[in-house]
Amino acid sequence: MLKTPLRLAVAAVCTLLASGSAQAHFQLAYTPEVNITKAGDHAVKLIFWHPFENGHVMDMGEPLEFYAVHRGEKIDLKSTLSPMTFKGSENSAAAYDGTLTLKRSGDYVMVVVPEPYYEESEDIYIQQITKSYVNRNEIPTDWMDAQGLKTEILPLNRPTNIVAGSTFTGRVLSEGKPAAGVEIEIEYMAAEPDMANNQPQEPTASPMPGGAIVAISDDNGYFTFGVPKAGFWGFAALGSGPDKEYQDKELSQDAVLWVRAYDVK
Structure with a gap:
């Protein structure tokens, strides 16, 4: 496990910037x-979307990998996938239903390695290697460990119970090494998916003015974000992966991490 330096509180505090992109792609x-x-079994939705805007949905190809890590053991979940259509507020697109089976107590780190997506408007491919977390019985086992992905965000706060109004710190890794100066887009899941109907629920927030919320990783790969609201928050480290080209075009190989925040009651 990577240790946080004592100077984290100073060095990792990032400035929020306005990005030129009005909509952020998020797996x-x-x-x-x-x-x-x-x-037991728990339903999982794999969707490539703009969840803060409750906007455009992108077609997903069949994921290259979909698995969970529990107590260091890799559990293949790709066989649980079935195609479905997710109907966003603007369009419908191909997505996937999956199943996560919980047995023993502890963390289940879900990992999605999607097929690269061709973004026609930018003439580039995007591949968002994504992690999200489920915990059974409040026993921590795996959330603090890197998963050895080409690129990933390592959480420094437990990702299944962030306190709304506190901060979240992550560390961007590329091939296991800290990645400095990476642009990290930050997204709130304003409209959570309706699991039964494959469409968004009513949104609970509106996008920020000025474009996407952005942070920059420091020299040691750290960034910190003040989490203002309960719900699901996503962090996408853009182009942090080592692969830069796919099918003779530019590839943005991103690391995506989702965390869940709660209000203190």
């Missing part, structure tokens, strides 16, 4: 509840 690996007590 979802979504299940409504992330803190669960009972064993």
Whole structure:
């Protein structure tokens, strides 16, 4: 496990910037509840979307990999996938239903390695290697560990129970090494998916003025964000992966991390 330096509080505090992009692409690996007590099967939605704007949905190809890590063991979930159509507020697009089976207590780190998506408007490919977390019985086992992905965001706060109004700190890794100066787009899941109807629920927030919320990783790959609201927050480290080209075109290989924040009651 990577240790946080004592100077983190100073060095990792990032400035929020306005990005030129009005909409941020975000790969979802979504299940409504992330803190669960009972064993059993839980539905997962894999959607490539603009969840803050409740906007355009992009077609997903069949994921290259979909698995969970529990107590260091890799559990293949790709066989649970079935194609579905997700109907956003602007359009419909290809997405996937999956199943996560919880057995023993502890963390289940879901990992999605999607097929690169061709973004015609920019003439580039985008591949968002995504992690999200489910915990059974409040026992921490895996959330603090890197998963050895080409690129990933390592959480420094437990990602299944962030306190709304506190801060979240992550560390951007590329091939296991800290990635400095990476642009990180930050997205709120304003409209969570309706699991039964494959469409968004009513949005609970509106996008910020000035474009996407952006942070920059420091010299050691750290960034910190003040989490203002309960719900699901996504972080996308743009172009942080080592692969820069796909099918003779530019590739943005991004690391995506989802966390869940709660109000203190």
